[in-house]
Ligand SMILES: [Fe+2]
């Protein structure tokens with residue numbers, strides 16, 4: 001398979017090279033284009049899309065870095081680097097016409113950044129080639145290339161939510177389709193999706209929280225081995241888990257200080273209110289969303305709310321969602337002043353192992369997510385600044401990182417191997433002191 005991927009990389013870059021020398025009508029160009037198109041078709045035999053990543057000076061496909069090929073194609077990689085392109089996604093439906101437009105777009109003299117290129121592509125009707133950055137920092141998100149696309153998905157998710165609030169009929173097919181869309185983009189990119197989901201397009205904090213919880217729950221369930229359909233069902237349930245909160249005054253939800261008893265019981269009412277709404281949709285959405293909504297604050301030891309007078313075993317989906325729910329809520333607490341660093345969140349949640357959360361499930365969660373999420377900016381024990389690139393499942397404290405500062409000390413390090421002399425010293429809040437490094441990462 002690697003050979004097919006390598007060939008398609010080579011052939012695409014060679015079209016680009018040819019286009020710098022010949023016009024679109026030239027037989028050389030046409031030949032190169034045909035070759036690239038046909039090697040892409042070979043790849044599409046096994047994948048829905050080809051995603052070319054450019055990390056530093058290397059070409060990446062999924063988790064594989066093509067070192068040798070990167071050397072050969074170095075001039076092209078540097079060229080794309082200059083254009084600010086770190087990621088090119090070519091979908092199966094791509095046409096030769098779209099490829100030509102894409103190549104032309106890359107050759108435009110003043111295409112300085114990825115936003116412009118993506119804009120030009122979109123405006124010229126190219127739907128199946130998407131360019132952008134691999135890891136967008138939150139500051140970049142609004143301009144991120146994939147956003148127009150993603151906004152569409154957000155609309156498809158928020159429309160039924162709004163309809164539910166008014167107890168109207170909802171288009172469950174559309175909702176499933178949107179969730180499926182999120183699911184398809186999840187592979188290895190959950191962090192990117194989480195960032196996108198926090199865009200304050202809807203001024204409801206709850207919307208971001210519901211969507212984040214859905215993304216996390218789907219990612220977690222699929223990594224746990226649930227089928228795609230089951231993971232999607234859990235995702236929909238997660239999306240709707242806090243729907244009852246819309247009946248609660250904003251003032252209480254966003255109140256910074258401690259809540260009084262009345263306010264607390266008001267907040268707690270979101271569980272029963274939500275369950276009632278969701279039971280109304282059991283015919284179209286099934287019973288799972290109502291079950292998860294009812295159980296999401298019960299806790300593993302049933303010490304939460306609503307109080308039950310009978311013994312009860314929580315549904316697996318509820319236990320998955322409640323871990324993701326709390327994880328996201330703690331992550332959202334981040335602000336300039338209030339740092340909930342990932343290791344703090346880990347410590348807080350582990351304290352509740354077997355109390356709030358199913359113990360093994362919680363272990364599994366951190367095993368999959370690691371302590372330091374991908375994309376985190378951290379300071380190493382030798383004071384260098386690095387970005388977390390990949391988790392090590394068997395050593396959640398020691399991920400693979402890429403040193404970004406000082407610039408002459410750049411390198412990729414597997415902290416698991418370097419454990420005896422190097423570790424993560426602390427996390428840099430991307431909203432605070434980590435902000436200036438986020439662009440470098
Ligand atoms: Fe809740």
Ligand SMILES: [Fe+2]
Pocket residue numbers: 209241242325329
């Ligand atoms: Fe929640």
